[in-house]
Amino acid sequence: MQHTEYTIGIDIGGTNTTWGIVNRKGTIFETGAIKTRDYPTINLFFDDLKKQIQPLIGQYGKEQINGIGIGAPQANFYTGEIIDAANLPWKGILKIKEMSEAHFGLHTTVTNDANATAIGEMTYGAAKGMDNFIVVTLGTGVGSGIVANGRLIYGHTGMAGELGHTIVIPNGRQCGCGRKGCLETYTSATGIVTTALEFLKKDEQASGNPKWLCNIYKATGRVKAHEIYEAAVAGDDTAIAIFNYTGEILGQSLANVAAITEPQAIILFGGLAQAGTYILNPTRQAMEENLLFCYKGNIALIQSGLEERNASILGAAAIGWL
Amino acid sequence: MQHTEYTIGIDIGGTNTTWGIVNRKGTIFETGAIKTRDYPTINLFFDDLKKQIQPLIGQYGKEQINGIGIGAPQANFYTGEIIDAANLPWKGILKIKEMSEAHFGLHTTVTNDANATAIGEMTYGAAKGMDNFIVVTLGTGVGSGIVANGRLIYGHTGMAGELGHTIVIPNGRQCGCGRKGCLETYTSATGIVTTALEFLKKDEQASGNPKWLCNIYKATGRVKAHEIYEAAVAGDDTAIAIFNYTGEILGQSLANVAAITEPQAIILFGGLAQAGTYILNPTRQAMEENLLFCYKGNIALIQSGLEERNASILGAAAIGWL
Numbered sequence: 001m002q003h004t005e006y007t008i009g010i011d012i013g014g015t016n017t018t019w020g021i022v023n024r025k026g027t028i029f030e031t032g033a034i035k036t037r038d039y040p041t042i043n044l045f046f047d048d049l050k051k052q053i054q055p056l057i058g059q060y061g062k063e064q065i066n067g068i069g070i071g072a073p074q075a076n077f078y079t080g081e082i083i084d085a086a087n088l089p090w091k092g093i094l095k096i097k098e099m100s101e102a103h104f105g106l107h108t109t110v111t112n113d114a115n116a117t118a119i120g121e122m123t124y125g126a127a128k129g130m131d132n133f134i135v136v137t138l139g140t141g142v143g144s145g146i147v148a149n150g151r152l153i154y155g156h157t158g159m160a161g162e163l164g165h166t167i168v169i170p171n172g173r174q175c176g177c178g179r180k181g182c183l184e185t186y187t188s189a190t191g192i193v194t195t196a197l198e199f200l201k202k203d204e205q206a207s208g209n210p211k212w213l214c215n216i217y218k219a220t221g222r223v224k225a226h227e228i229y230e231a232a233v234a235g236d237d238t239a240i241a242i243f244n245y246t247g248e249i250l251g252q253s254l255a256n257v258a259a260i261t262e263p264q265a266i267i268l269f270g271g272l273a274q275a276g277t278y279i280l281n282p283t284r285q286a287m288e289e290n291l292l293f294c295y296k297g298n299i300a301l302i303q304s305g306l307e308e309r310n311a312s313i314l315g316a317a318a319i320g321w322l
Numbered sequence: 323m324q325h326t327e328y329t330i331g332i333d334i335g336g337t338n339t340t341w342g343i344v345n346r347k348g349t350i351f352e353t354g355a356i357k358t359r360d361y362p363t364i365n366l367f368f369d370d371l372k373k374q375i376q377p378l379i380g381q382y383g384k385e386q387i388n389g390i391g392i393g394a395p396q397a398n399f400y401t402g403e404i405i406d407a408a409n410l411p412w413k414g415i416l417k418i419k420e421m422s423e424a425h426f427g428l429h430t431t432v433t434n435d436a437n438a439t440a441i442g443e444m445t446y447g448a449a450k451g452m453d454n455f456i457v458v459t460l461g462t463g464v465g466s467g468i469v470a471n472g473r474l475i476y477g478h479t480g481m482a483g484e485l486g487h488t489i490v491i492p493n494g495r496q497c498g499c500g501r502k503g504c505l506e507t508y509t510s511a512t513g514i515v516t517t518a519l520e521f522l523k524k525d526e527q528a529s530g531n532p533k534w535l536c537n538i539y540k541a542t543g544r545v546k547a548h549e550i551y552e553a554a555v556a557g558d559d560t561a562i563a564i565f566n567y568t569g570e571i572l573g574q575s576l577a578n579v580a581a582i583t584e585p586q587a588i589i590l591f592g593g594l595a596q597a598g599t600y601i602l603n604p605t606r607q608a609m610e611e612n613l614l615f616c617y618k619g620n621i622a623l624i625q626s627g628l629e630e631r632n633a634s635i636l637g638a639a640a641i642g643w644l
Contacts, residue, residue, distance in 0.1 A: 149471065155470070252492070260482065261475050262475075293499060294484075
């Protein structure tokens with residue numbers, strides 16, 4: 001088989017769809033983007049995608065391109081389909097693997113965002129050379145991609161890795177999935193905002209210093225995830241307490257999942273992970289406190305090695321090598 | 323490579339060590355046993371093991387034997403060693419793979435009991451043809467063997483699969499591992515006895531019917547795990563409530579681990595699993611209630627397909643094919 005130089009990574013998101021031509025080292029040569037919601041049907045979407053990407057395939061040489069990787073919400077590695085994705089404009093069954101192969105004439109592999117990120121970390125990021133690790137994506141929701149024996153765990157029907165929907169606090173916060181107390185309700189961007197509101201309602205009269213977050217809340221009646229981070233950087237006690245609370249729940253959960261697959265590292269990715277030590281330190285502390293003795297000190301908790309800006313393209317491109 | 327007919331399975335337990343010659347179908351041709359604690363050193367133990375097993379190797383033909391599989395507490399698949407096993411008479415580092423290969427001149431693979439059971443189920447039992455499943459061993463402790471993508475998950479250093487030491491009730495019962503609230507403290511043989519004592523102390527005056535278990539407790543000041551089962555069979559309300567409580571905690575835990583690896587089936591093995599529907603029904607109900615919608619109705623909860631009497635030999639024999 002000929003040695004190919006590139007893959008094409010396509011990330012289909014609820015708002016934007018982005019792509020890039022990527023080489024084996026993870027260098028991105030061409031990128032582009034369209035608005036996912038501009039297309040009333042998946043067919044029109046793929047027709048336009050073809051108009052934009054086909055010239056690149058010609059330019060780089062089809063024989064130099066190993067394949068296409070597509071990361072998309074709820075995309076199933078086994079079937080190549082998306083069924084009723086909550087965050088996409090098109091409902092029903094979307095046969096995206098089949099459509100991509102028909103449009104581009106290139107072997108296409110699809111999976112969901114968290115799995116693509118895990119393979120991205122293994123190929124280009126913080127998990128290079130690791131056979132056992134877990135990526136936890138802390139975004140609007142909480143996802144995970146779990147690698148064991150050097151292979152991603154897809155599960156029986158392709159639905160594995162729903163760490164965000166493990167119940168961590170019985171009868172806890174209401175989750176969008178219909179159950180209560182899922183990890184996602186505490187450690188997603190939405191979850192940390194809920195925590196902030198709970199803390200601020202309690203602490204409005206308290207001595208939190210310098211009351212940055214409290215003042216934002218008083219002025220606007222709400223807080224945003226990035227404001228919690230900025231307040232923490234400014235030394236706001238309440239903001240730091242919010243991160244500590246979030247990290248404690250996340251760390252307890254990670255200690256439990258570590259006992260299942262014994263990863264070499266757990267990699268945090270996504271908006272909340274960008275809070276750096278504010279989230280990493282309390283998470284690591286709670287994880288270590290709750291780890292079984294034989295794992296203590298042996299499981300690294302690290303930040304993603306993928307540049308956030310390019311991570312979704314790199315994740316998708318990485319599965320183009322499969 | 324020549325097609326071999328047999329493996330030798332050796333199960334080293336805290337009390338007994340048993341072995342057998344097993345063919346590809348799981349038929350056991352020769353079995354034997356020695357008392358593990360009769361040997362002051364591991365060397366004397368292996369010397370005697372050789373005296374017993376070497377004649378069998380001659381009889382069946384060394385060239386017909388694919389290898390030796392050893393299941394033992396805390397045995398590490400990667401290193402072939404056991405380090406300071408709590409349940410064995412010999413402390414320090416036991417190089418059992420190396421010793422077996424030196425004594426028998428046959429390739430030897432070792433792993434812990436729960437992992438051996440999982441490979442046994444895949445080779446000879448309820449998990450034949452499954453690529454994604456979990457075996458949960460409910461014995462003196464609680465162990466697990468997790469298979470994903472057709473391969474057992476050993477983890478980074480061979481310590482994966484400690485489902486029994488995930489914390490299911492924060493600040494719950496004291497566990498032997500030093501932490502509190504581990505699954506093992508509720509769903510092992512010891513755990514269910516603890517539950518029974520808690521229930522009986524509360525219910526001594528209650529209307530439990532026919533008070534079988536209550537009477538045993540009043541007469542002897544204790545109950546044993548098998549007595550709880552026998553009482554349940556006799557229709558004792560308290561005994562049934564004890565199984566329901568145990569199954570509820572187990573089912574909640576299984577719903578969480580199912581979200582990690584999405585198994586096709588979860589197989590219950592060991593003493594408590596032999597209580598059949600008394601433990602399976604409440605566990606299944608709690609698991610289903612707590613499963614994320616996409617898994618509901620799709621994950622089978624079943625009993626081991628290995629005869630309990632021979633299971634440890636079959637598990638060990640199964641890893642002899644690796």
